[in-house]
Amino acid sequence: MAHDAIDSQQLTKILIRLQAGGALTLLLMLVGFDLFFPSQYALKAAVHGVSTISALVVGTFMTHRAYFLLRGAKTNYPSLRNWTLASTFLNLLAIISGNWIYMRYRGQDGPRDWILQSVPDFHNILMEFKEFVSLFPFPLMVIASFIVLYYKNTLHIRHDIKQFLGIIIMSAWFFIMLGFVSGLILAKLRFV
Amino acid sequence: MNTDKQSSTPLETDTPTYSGPVIAATLSALLGMLTLVVTHHISRLTKGLDKLIHSYGYWMPGSTGTGPDGSIGNYSGKETLAVFVWLATWLIFHYLWRKQDFSLRAFVAFFLGALAFLMLGLFHPLIDPVVLFIAGLFGYA
Numbered sequence: 001m002a003h004d005a006i007d008s009q010q011l012t013k014i015l016i017r018l019q020a021g022g023a024l025t026l027l028l029m030l031v032g033f034d035l036f037f038p039s040q041y042a043l044k045a046a047v048h049g050v051s052t053i054s055a056l057v058v059g060t061f062m063t064h065r066a067y068f069l070l071r072g073a074k075t076n077y078p079s080l081r082n083w084t085l086a087s088t089f090l091n092l093l094a095i096i097s098g099n100w101i102y103m104r105y106r107g108q109d110g111p112r113d114w115i116l117q118s119v120p121d122f123h124n125i126l127m128e129f130k131e132f133v134s135l136f137p138f139p140l141m142v143i144a145s146f147i148v149l150y151y152k153n154t155l156h157i158r159h160d161i162k163q164f165l166g167i168i169i170m171s172a173w174f175f176i177m178l179g180f181v182s183g184l185i186l187a188k189l190r191f192v
Numbered sequence: 193m194n195t196d197k198q199s200s201t202p203l204e205t206d207t208p209t210y211s212g213p214v215i216a217a218t219l220s221a222l223l224g225m226l227t228l229v230v231t232h233h234i235s236r237l238t239k240g241l242d243k244l245i246h247s248y249g250y251w252m253p254g255s256t257g258t259g260p261d262g263s264i265g266n267y268s269g270k271e272t273l274a275v276f277v278w279l280a281t282w283l284i285f286h287y288l289w290r291k292q293d294f295s296l297r298a299f300v301a302f303f304l305g306a307l308a309f310l311m312l313g314l315f316h317p318l319i320d321p322v323v324l325f326i327a328g329l330f331g332y333a
Binding site: 154 | 211221228264317
């Protein structure tokens with residue numbers, strides 16, 4: 001009796017997409033519900049939250065591409081280009097929306113005033129660290145986008161550039177994660 | 193770092209395969225990030241320097257203002273200066289190195305070290321004594 005195995009490549013593809021889609025949906029709920037929080041700045045908070053979570057999920061997905069780049073495996077260039085550009089755009093959106101919500105953070109009786117009065121180190125150390133390291137992923141992803149757009153398919157003949165691209169993507173992910181976690185700590189401490 | 197022009201013949205295609213443009217893009221981005229770190233520490237030294245840094249960001253909507261809606265404040269100036277340094281140096285470096293080939297293997301160590309340095313340069317408990325020492329040399333602390 002023959003036992004037909006499942007097409008493992010197809011199954012892996014479906015499971016990866018389900019996992020990524022599920023994670024994105026559930027994580028978006030984490031910030032999407034900001035819209036219903038009792039604050040007149042709920043929209044600003046939600047837009048920043050959605051853009052940063054999206055940047056984090058896409059950035060994490062990109063690290064899986066980075067492993068292949070580091071190993072020198074042949075890469076699907078159009079797909080890599082599209083994901084890199086998407087990640088760059090999401091990081092830019094996170095910065096713009098971050099500036100937008102930062103205004104309220106600094107506003108009269110805003111989170112900064114409360115934190116400085118209650119637990120000043122969270123502003124003086126954590127926020128002053130977070131507001132700058134959160135900017136790092138964007139230029140790093142711009143470099144990644146530049147590399148894929150400039151070298152196009154010739155990437156596969158320069159293994160060192162491909163590896164460097166992988167390292168850039170991994171570095172960007174690290175700073176996305178760092179900024180996201182510190183931002184979440186501050187938002188938990190005092191919502192806008 | 194090897195700065196010789198690439199001697200090998202292009203493989204399969206005529207499109208560029210020099211690593212110079214990668215170094216140019218990366219180094220300029222690192223300089224932009226360094227600008228963020230430096231302007232941040234400078235703006236904390238005196239009110240005058242804070243105002244000076246802030247003034248570069250006045251073009252940005254929401255850069256000034258008070259009340260519950262707040263403003264971006266001097267952060268707008270730091271971002272502006274960082275973007276200016278990043279893009280200006282990128283143009284220059286790219287023009288200079290677009291047909292140069294460098295060792296990326298050697299550059300990776302520098303790149304990761306620079307990122308770690310920039311990150312730690314934003315952690316006040318660690319960097320403030322250093323900043324105050326340097327500022328003291330210029331009579332600002």
